[in-house]
Amino acid sequence: MRAWGKAWMGLFLLSVGASALAFFMLMGDVRQEDTLSWKTPKTASISPVAVIEEGLAPDLKKRELIPDFVAEAEIVSADTTQTSADLIWQEFLTQVDTVVHQKGSRAFHPRASGNVISVMESFRHSSEMPSCLPDPRGAVLVATGWSLSTLVTLTGWEGFPGWRSWVDELLLQSKEKTWIQIGALRACLGEVGEVDLDELYRFPVRYQFLGGGARACSAEVDLELASRILSSLSLETEEDWTLRSLAALCLSGSYEEQEFVRQALKAPLFQVTPWDLCAHAGALLGMGIFGGELAAESVKKLLQKEDYFGQAMLTAWCGSLLKKDQAPSLAYQIARGWSRKARAQSTQNTLEALRAFDEEGRQDFELLDLLLERALDPEDQAVRRPILIHKLLMEGLDGTTGVFLAEELAFQDPEHTAFLFMAAHNLRQRDAFQEKALFLESLNQLEQLYAEVPFALRDIRSAQAYLARVAPPEP
Amino acid sequence: MKYVALIFFFLAPSFSVGANSFGVPGRAGQAECDTQLARCLQSAFEQALSNDQACIKTWCDKVFFLTFCDEEGLSRCIQKADAVYGAALRACQTDFSACSGMERRNS
Numbered sequence: 001m002r003a004w005g006k007a008w009m010g011l012f013l014l015s016v017g018a019s020a021l022a023f024f025m026l027m028g029d030v031r032q033e034d035t036l037s038w039k040t041p042k043t044a045s046i047s048p049v050a051v052i053e054e055g056l057a058p059d060l061k062k063r064e065l066i067p068d069f070v071a072e073a074e075i076v077s078a079d080t081t082q083t084s085a086d087l088i089w090q091e092f093l094t095q096v097d098t099v100v101h102q103k104g105s106r107a108f109h110p111r112a113s114g115n116v117i118s119v120m121e122s123f124r125h126s127s128e129m130p131s132c133l134p135d136p137r138g139a140v141l142v143a144t145g146w147s148l149s150t151l152v153t154l155t156g157w158e159g160f161p162g163w164r165s166w167v168d169e170l171l172l173q174s175k176e177k178t179w180i181q182i183g184a185l186r187a188c189l190g191e192v193g194e195v196d197l198d199e200l201y202r203f204p205v206r207y208q209f210l211g212g213g214a215r216a217c218s219a220e221v222d223l224e225l226a227s228r229i230l231s232s233l234s235l236e237t238e239e240d241w242t243l244r245s246l247a248a249l250c251l252s253g254s255y256e257e258q259e260f261v262r263q264a265l266k267a268p269l270f271q272v273t274p275w276d277l278c279a280h281a282g283a284l285l286g287m288g289i290f291g292g293e294l295a296a297e298s299v300k301k302l303l304q305k306e307d308y309f310g311q312a313m314l315t316a317w318c319g320s321l322l323k324k325d326q327a328p329s330l331a332y333q334i335a336r337g338w339s340r341k342a343r344a345q346s347t348q349n350t351l352e353a354l355r356a357f358d359e360e361g362r363q364d365f366e367l368l369d370l371l372l373e374r375a376l377d378p379e380d381q382a383v384r385r386p387i388l389i390h391k392l393l394m395e396g397l398d399g400t401t402g403v404f405l406a407e408e409l410a411f412q413d414p415e416h417t418a419f420l421f422m423a424a425h426n427l428r429q430r431d432a433f434q435e436k437a438l439f440l441e442s443l444n445q446l447e448q449l450y451a452e453v454p455f456a457l458r459d460i461r462s463a464q465a466y467l468a469r470v471a472p473p474e475p
Numbered sequence: 476m477k478y479v480a481l482i483f484f485f486l487a488p489s490f491s492v493g494a495n496s497f498g499v500p501g502r503a504g505q506a507e508c509d510t511q512l513a514r515c516l517q518s519a520f521e522q523a524l525s526n527d528q529a530c531i532k533t534w535c536d537k538v539f540f541l542t543f544c545d546e547e548g549l550s551r552c553i554q555k556a557d558a559v560y561g562a563a564l565r566a567c568q569t570d571f572s573a574c575s576g577m578e579r580r581n582s
């Protein structure tokens with residue numbers, strides 16, 4: 001009995017000792033943390049570099065253990081313990097949202113001041129640029145639409161390690177998959193390359209995402225993603241159009257080498273009803289730069305089509321494929337040599353160039369493209385804009401180019417909104433349904449832009465009313 | 476001579492802008508209004524061309540194959556010509572609206 005009593009006493013003393021030891025160890029930890037917090041702020045205790053090298057932030061590892069059914073509640077509480085990097089990313093997303101809200105689709109236009117590209121640039125070059133990716137679950141809670149897409153592109157361009165798996169995680173977490181895919185494709189195309197994406201704004205397409213340079217997609221995973229996007233039929237929303245344009249551009253770099261790429265681009269290139277404007281433009285832009293013999297054959301087939309809408313863009317972008325050995329026309333060479341200050345000769349020069357274009361069967365799109373380019377440059381006085389617009393629209397030299405020029409000039413200067421009515425008249429004459437939809441969209445944007453300019457507003461509304469009143473019924 | 480041409484230039488646009496090629500205002504056939512609109516725009520364009528020529532005659536001198544211009548004067552004149560052309564286009568819009576009985580949307 002006494003032996004049992006001794007044993008119990010021994011056990012009791014042992015447990016008291018262990019408790020005391022645990023108590024002192026705990027106190028020691030607390031004191032050490034107190035000391036650290038005096039030395040450095042808490043946010044600095046996690047090194048971003050260490051986070052990148054480790055692949056996942058420590059708090060992310062903890063969060064992965066949370067069961068799905070409580071994930072949402074935990075994410076809300078996690079917001080209160082965000083890192084300073086997450087807060088800076090949120091600030092960036094807010095900036096993008098603000099620009100998109102204020103400018104609409106114009107927020108991506110290369111000639112619009114304070115566009116998304118300039119927001120990205122100033123953020124990237126600021127000292128605040130975080131050095132780690134944002135928490136994917138936090139990002140999908142805050143970011144939507146274009147801001148989510150822009151975040152994906154920006155982080156891709158910055159080359160964060162683990163970016164692809166981060167994008168996959170975003171795709172799993174978010175319902176806005178199209179926006180994430182747009183961002184991912186734009187990131188894969190790179191920010192510098194042979195393709196000038198601003199070119200896409202020069203023709204009536206619904207491309208809306210960031211200009212700058214791009215290169216061919218090379219990774220198998222990107223080509224497969226682009227091919228999947230093109231095979232889906234969705235063309236319902238603005239973002240669908242943009243995504244298809246990027247996907248076609250991405251694929252076009254491998255047009256010569258890959259049979260599955262040629263198959264994927266067959267419908268966007270040749271299917272007529274309705275024309276897939278965005279994918280078509282994206283494919284042509286890429287084929288003109290990266291294409292070879294097979295691309296040249298396809299381009300020639302397109303030119304044989306009746307009432308082909310894209311002759312101007314095809315000649316502008318794929319001219320090198322069509323006539324490798326031919327020199328540009330004499331009219332083109334002369335127009336190229338005009339001085340930018342040739343104001344006194346501008347009337348005569350423009351008339352002569354357009355006469356040459358007309359006499360050559362209205363096929364010298366290289367010349368037309370040059371005239372368009374010079375007319376859109378506000379510093380270039382060599383082309384007389386009113387003459388160019390009138391001849392294109394009223395004399396039917398090239399209605400598509402004329403409508404586009406009228407829109408662009410109106411965006412540049414409210415004084416030019418007077419041309420919009422002429423463009424509406426041309427669209428009415430041609431029954432161009434797709435172009436009409438795009439034109440009406442531009443009118444809506446112009447209406448917002450010039451809300452405080454009464455005479456411009458009158459012009460815009462006259463054009464809207466004209467199309468609404470006399471436009472033929474939609475098919 | 477330059478000043479005479481300049482005075483002519485500033486007077487000429489007022490004739491073109493004021494001219495109404497649509498005849499009696501009111502509702503007419505849509506096709507007829509379209510035709511008249513095209514005619515009005517063509518007339519405005521021809522006037523714009525002659526205004527351009529007037530500017531060049533006023534502010535530039537041609538010596539053999541070379542043209543010397545007062546760039547500042549020419550620039551102002553061309554700007555004015557553009558404004559006149561814009562006004563002419565707007566007059567065509569107004570006349571077309573009257574012709575077809577098209578109502579403008581209120582702001």
